[in-house]
Each structure stands twice: as structure tokens, then as C-alpha cells.
Amino acid sequence: MTDAAPIITSGLDHFFGTGEARKQAIWDVNLEIAPGKLTVLMGPSGSGKTTLLTLMGCLRDVKDGSVRLLGIELNGAPEKQLVALRRKLGFIFQAHNLHESLTATQNVMMGLQVHGRGDPVKQLAAAHHILGLVGLADRRDYLPGNLSGGQKQRVAIARALVSNPKIVFADEPTAALDKVSGRNVVEMLKALGVQRNTTTVMVTHDNRILEMADRIITLEEGRVVKDVVQPTKPLQLVELTKS
Amino acid sequence: MSRLLQRLFGRLPIGWLQLSHSKARFAAALAGVAFATLLVFMQLGILGALNSSTIAPYSFFDADIIISAEDANTLTDGSNVARSRLFQALGVAGVASGTPLYIGSLDFQLDGGSTASLQTYALDTQGQAFVTRAIAEQFDLLIPENTALIDTAMRGVPTSAFDGLRAGQPFAFEIKGKTLTAVGTLTMGGGFTADGTLFVSDQTFLRFFSGRSSGAPNHILLKVADGAEPDEVVSRLRTILPAEAVKVQTLEEAANADLAYQTTERPTGIIFGFGVLIGIIVGIVIVYQVLSTDVADHLSEYATFKAMGYGQPFFLGIVFEEALVLAVIGFIPGLFFSILLYMGMSAATGLPVEMEIARILSVFVGTLVACCLSGAIATRRLAGADPADLF
Numbered sequence: 271m272t273d274a275a276p277i278i279t280s281g282l283d284h285f286f287g288t289g290e291a292r293k294q295a296i297w298d299v300n301l302e303i304a305p306g307k308l309t310v311l312m313g314p315s316g317s318g319k320t321t322l323l324t325l326m327g328c329l330r331d332v333k334d335g336s337v338r339l340l341g342i343e344l345n346g347a348p349e350k351q352l353v354a355l356r357r358k359l360g361f362i363f364q365a366h367n368l369h370e371s372l373t374a375t376q377n378v379m380m381g382l383q384v385h386g387r388g389d390p391v392k393q394l395a396a397a398h399h400i401l402g403l404v405g406l407a408d409r410r411d412y413l414p415g416n417l418s419g420g421q422k423q424r425v426a427i428a429r430a431l432v433s434n435p436k437i438v439f440a441d442e443p444t445a446a447l448d449k450v451s452g453r454n455v456v457e458m459l460k461a462l463g464v465q466r467n468t469t470t471v472m473v474t475h476d477n478r479i480l481e482m483a484d485r486i487i488t489l490e491e492g493r494v495v496k497d498v499v500q501p502t503k504p505l506q507l508v509e510l511t512k513s
Numbered sequence: 514m515s516r517l518l519q520r521l522f523g524r525l526p527i528g529w530l531q532l533s534h535s536k537a538r539f540a541a542a543l544a545g546v547a548f549a550t551l552l553v554f555m556q557l558g559i560l561g562a563l564n565s566s567t568i569a570p571y572s573f574f575d576a577d578i579i580i581s582a583e584d585a586n587t588l589t590d591g592s593n594v595a596r597s598r599l600f601q602a603l604g605v606a607g608v609a610s611g612t613p614l615y616i617g618s619l620d621f622q623l624d625g626g627s628t629a630s631l632q633t634y635a636l637d638t639q640g641q642a643f644v645t646r647a648i649a650e651q652f653d654l655l656i657p658e659n660t661a662l663i664d665t666a667m668r669g670v671p672t673s674a675f676d677g678l679r680a681g682q683p684f685a686f687e688i689k690g691k692t693l694t695a696v697g698t699l700t701m702g703g704g705f706t707a708d709g710t711l712f713v714s715d716q717t718f719l720r721f722f723s724g725r726s727s728g729a730p731n732h733i734l735l736k737v738a739d740g741a742e743p744d745e746v747v748s749r750l751r752t753i754l755p756a757e758a759v760k761v762q763t764l765e766e767a768a769n770a771d772l773a774y775q776t777t778e779r780p781t782g783i784i785f786g787f788g789v790l791i792g793i794i795v796g797i798v799i800v801y802q803v804l805s806t807d808v809a810d811h812l813s814e815y816a817t818f819k820a821m822g823y824g825q826p827f828f829l830g831i832v833f834e835e836a837l838v839l840a841v842i843g844f845i846p847g848l849f850f851s852i853l854l855y856m857g858m859s860a861a862t863g864l865p866v867e868m869e870i871a872r873i874l875s876v877f878v879g880t881l882v883a884c885c886l887s888g889a890i891a892t893r894r895l896a897g898a899d900p901a902d903l904f
Contacts (some may be wrong), residue, residue, distance in 0.1 A: 329820050329899060349825075353824040357822030359822070368817075369531075371533075372527065376530075379525060380821065384823055
């Protein structure tokens with residue numbers, strides 16, 4: 271059951287549409303993603319980055335080929351298993367997708383309550399702590415409607431990270447952030463990798479991030495065209511240790 | 514509210530937060546549920562009025578068994594019964610006493626030229642009383658010729674018009690060219706077939722209905738002897754009396770058969786029954802629309818939850834929570850306006866349109882079930898979808 275790599279794809283294809291309109295979006299992708307590393311998927315728009323990310327993150331049914339996520343084959347897995355698996359993952363989406371009628375803290379708590387009732391006092395403390403880490407201590411009881419785009423994105427990041435996921439999938443997480451906070455977010459994800467062996471897979475166009483990546487995979491028209499492993503740079507800022 | 518629900522569900526009350534977040538939409542949803550409730554209440558109210566106005570005349574009589582013509586479905590239709598059946602029946606073991614019942618319709622002239630049709634019941638007022646005490650106590654007043662007890666709740670006449678009569682001042686009025694004197698009162702009210710009720714002695718009745726004979730009443734009322742079971746007496750009577758000419762029923766059976774006939778075989782009953790059905794369907798459609806729109810509006814938020822690992826029971830929980838909130842909060846104004854409209858309808862038609870506890874409870878449970886059912890259907894779209902497709 272246990273694979274060395276948290277994500278292994280082999281012979282992965284994906285099609286959109288049916289019949290005449292059927293179009294292949296992913297062509298024979300074979301990847302092994304190393305644990306605890308920051309892997310970046312890049313490529314021009316329409317190259318299948320997000321599709322690949324959602325296939326690996328069990329947000330999209332794997333129908334052709336194989337994805338093994340944390341040792342579990344996704345192709346043909348029952349819904350129940352997918353739901354259980356999703357709870358071990360953290361997602362950061364391009365759009366923040368916060369629930370409009372929940373406050374920042376409540377949104378973050380949703381990331382904890384998925385694991386069961388738990389202790390509300392501890393959950394609240396954990397939510398407040400992580401909102402502090404993303405620099406939103408003073409906005410934690412705001413509704414998303416009263417937060418800026420960057421602040422909303424930081425709440426979404428806090429929500430993804432609050433339950434200590436094994437793998438974080440991020441789709442352009444820094445698009446709505448300024449240079450400093452974008453960098454902070456990525457550094458946080460990297461620190462998680464070092465401290466908790468959290469694996470991060472990130473789709474991005476953001477050149478500022480590339481230099482921090484451990485591995486850069488480039489896609490074009492649904493195929494992997496370039497795969498570069500970079501030497502790891504020492505971290506300068508480890509915010510996670512603060513509390 | 515939020516805290517109460519949080520304790521109830523052991524999680525953030527997302528349904529409630531979601532509903533109360535956009536006040537305008539919440540108000541619209543509540544209005545929808547309230548309207549659906551109102552619709553069902555109105556239809557049930559009318560049907561209930563038909564039911565109680567059909568049953569009401571039976572409660573007027575103090576008898577155990579009623580013998581009617583074979584073709585009579587209600588108190589007022591069908592052929593007459595030969596009085597000789599009464600004497601046959603009196604010979605059956607367990608029958609203590611009996612009396613012929615005469616029924617007719619008289620038109621009461623109202624101020625302004627219109628008329629109110631009064632269902633007129635007539636019994637022998639000299640012998641044993643086969644009516645409720647309130648009427649039996651006034652039998653002495655009916656001994657003089659051409660006297661009647663008049664319905665103070667009759668349609669078209671304010672009940673205050675009878676204040677003088679209640680104080681003991683009889684008044685005379687003209688019917689069919691003859692003078693009838695109201696000497697006492699009864700309270701029945703209008704139904705679907707008549708505007709009110711008159712009670713007279715059999716002698717007075719025969720004087721006003723010259724075509725009728727004392728030998729052919731509409732029904733025969735019987736009382737059973739002390740200790741005799743009405744059901745057993747009925748079956749004995751059925752063996753004696755010819756089934757092709759008369760039918761024998763306990764008074765309760767007759768009332769229920771009348772009700773069944775009115776509601777399933779007469780156009781009015783069928784129409785009101787359809788009204789209830791349509792009301793329920795429209796109500797469910799409204800509630801479904803409210804909830805499915807809500808699900809559709811929050812689809813991307815739900816997709817995020819789904820991506821985070823929340824399963825179908827969680828979404829059902831949210832929608833049920835919303836359904837519960839809408840059902841409970843929407844029901845209250847629905848009930849309130851229904852009671853107001855009942856009062857208005859009752860005042861306008863004189864029909865017994867009344868709110869009953871059993872009706873309130875059943876409509877409430879129905880609202881709850883309809884809300885939950887609609888919610889369950891509304892979340893189905895979420896069940897099969899890949900989270901990635903929902904963004």
C-alpha cells in the first residue's frame with residue numbers, strides 16, 4: 271500500500287466531451303512526485319496544467335491510466351474512498367471560493383470540521399492561529415465580502431493548511447497576491463515541506479516562485495515536455511515555528 | 514438562533530448562516546413557503562367547511578339509527594320512506610322508540626328582496642324528543658300552529674337581528690303566503706345546500722308543504738333500548754326491512770356515508786379535493802424552487818467543500834437545515850394569514866371555516882416533509898458531479 275512517492279501517475283490520459291467533440295487534454299503522463307517537495311506545473315494556458323492537478327487531487331474522475339495518491343489507486347475508486355482521501359489533502363484554488371456567509375474564522379474551521387466534530391475550542395484556537403500566520407489576525411471575524419482579494423486568498427490558504435494536509439494542491443495561489451505576500455505563502459508551503467514533509471504541487475505562471483521550486487514540470491498540449499529538478503535553496507524565513 | 518443550531522448539529526450552522534446572509538432572498542423564500550402553506554390551508558379550510566356543514570345536521574338529532582330510502586345519499590335527496598316502516602321497525606327486538614322525520618326547504622324573504630333558503634326539519638313535538646336538548650326544551654313553544662325555531666346564524670341576516678327573539682319576543686314572517694312565527698332559536702349556520710335551518714312541528718310542516726303527507730316522511734329515526742347495541746339492532750332491522758326499498762344505518766354511519774358522497778361523488782367535493790391536491794403540488798414546487806435555487810447559487814462553495822472532503826450527507830444536512838428553518842419560520846406567517854383569511858371567508862359566506870389543531874399539525878408536518886424532500890432532490894445534482902466541474 272505504501273508508495274515512496276505520494277503521487278504516481280502512469281499512462282495517464284484524459285478526455286473532455288463525448289462523441290465527435292471528444293478531445294484529449296492529457297496525453298500519457300508518467301510522473302512521480304517526491305514527498306516534502308515543492309513541485310511546480312507550468313506551461314501556456316490550455317496546456318492541461320489544471321486538468322492534471324485536479325486529476326491528481328481526486329477532484330476529477332481518473333478514467334484512463336493510473337493515478338496513485340498516497341498509495342491508493344484513483345482509477346475506479348469508490349466515492350467514499352475519494353471523500354476520505356480528499357480530507358488528507360489541502361486545496362488552494364485560483365478563485366478563493368470562500369463561503370460568502372461564513373466569517374474568515376468560520377471558513378477556516380470548515381477545514382477542520384471535515385474531520386469530525388472535534389473540540390470547538392481547540393478548532394477555534396487553531397483557526398485563529400493559522401489566520402495569524404497568514405497575517406489576518408485583525409480580520410479574522412470579517413465576512414469575505416469585506417476582505418480584499420489578497421486577504422480572501424490568504425483565508426483560503428489558511429483553510430487549506432489548517433488541518434495539516436499530507437499534500438497541498440495549489441492552482442495559481444499567488445495570482446491575487448502582491449509580491450511580498452505571494453512569496454510569504456510559497457515560503458510557508460516550503461517550510462511545511464521541510465517540517466512536516468508536506469508535498470506541494472502548484473500550478474503557476476508566477477516567475478518569482480519558480481526559483482523556490484524543487485522541481486519544475488512544463489506541459490504543452492497535455493504532454494510533459496520538460497522536467498527539471500532544481501537544487502534546494504536554504505530557507506530564510508520559517509514563519510510556521512512562530513505561534 | 515445560530516448558537517442553538519450549532520449545538521443541534523454539532524457543526525457550524527451553515528444552512529442558517531447561508532439563509533440569513535442575504536436577507537432579501539431569505540424573505541422571498543419565507544414568503545414562498547408561507548404562501549404555499551396558505552394555499553393548502555385555504556383549500557383544506559373550504560373542504561373542512563364542506564365536511565363540517567355536511568355532518569352538522571346529524572348532530573342535531575338525538576337518535577341511534579336512521580332509516581332512509583334506498584336511493585337517499587344525503588338527508589335531503591332521494592325518495593321518501595313509507596311511515597309503515599316505522600311500525601315494522603318498532604316490532605324488532607332492541608328498538609325502543611322511533612319517529613318520522615320530515616325535511617323540506619323554505620325561502621325566507623330577506624330585506625332587499627333576496628331570499629335565504631332554510632332547510633326545514635320537522636318532528637313530532639308532542640312525544641319523545643329526537644333532537645338535542647337545546648331544541649327539545651323549546652318544544653312547548655312549538656305547540657301552537659305555524660310556529661318555528663329559527664337559525665340565528667343563518668346567512669344574510671346579522672345575528673343581532675334575533676336579539677328580540679332571544680329576549681322572548683316572537684316575530685312573524687311570511688313564507689309561501691302563510692304566516693310563520695319564530696318563537697325560539699337554534700344555531701346551525703349556512704352550509705353548501707342551504708343558508709340556514711328552521712325547526713318546526715310535523716303539523717306545521719304539513720301545513721306549509723301541502724304536497725307532503727304524514728305517511729311519507731324523508732327518514733325515520735330510531736332509538737335503541739337501554740343496553741342494546743345499535744350495530745346489532747341495525748343488522749336485525751336489515752333482515753326485516755327490504756333492502757331494495759330502504760337502507761338502515763346508525764346515525765354515525767349515515768353521517769359518514771353522506772360525507773363520503775359529498776366529497777367524492779358531488780362536484781363541489783371533488784373540486785375542493787382537487788384544490789387541496791393542487792395546493793399541495795404548488796406548495797411543493799414553490800419550496801423546491803426556493804431550495805434548488807439556493808443550492809445552485811452556492812454550487813461553487815459546495816464544490817469547494819466537496820473538494821475538501823465533505824461527503825453527500827453533509828450537503829443533505831445543510832439543505833435539511835435550510836428546509837427546517839424555512840418550514841418553521843415560513844409556517845408561522847402562513848398560519849397567521851390563513852387564520853385571518855378563514856375569519857374573512859367565514860364572515861363572507863357564513864360557512865364554518867375554522868382552524869383546527871389537527872389541521873395545523875398535519876400541514877406543519879406536511880410542510881416539513883415537503884421541504885426536506887425538495888431539499889433532497891435539490892442536492893442530487895451535487896452528488897454525481899466531480900468537484901472540478903462545479904467551479
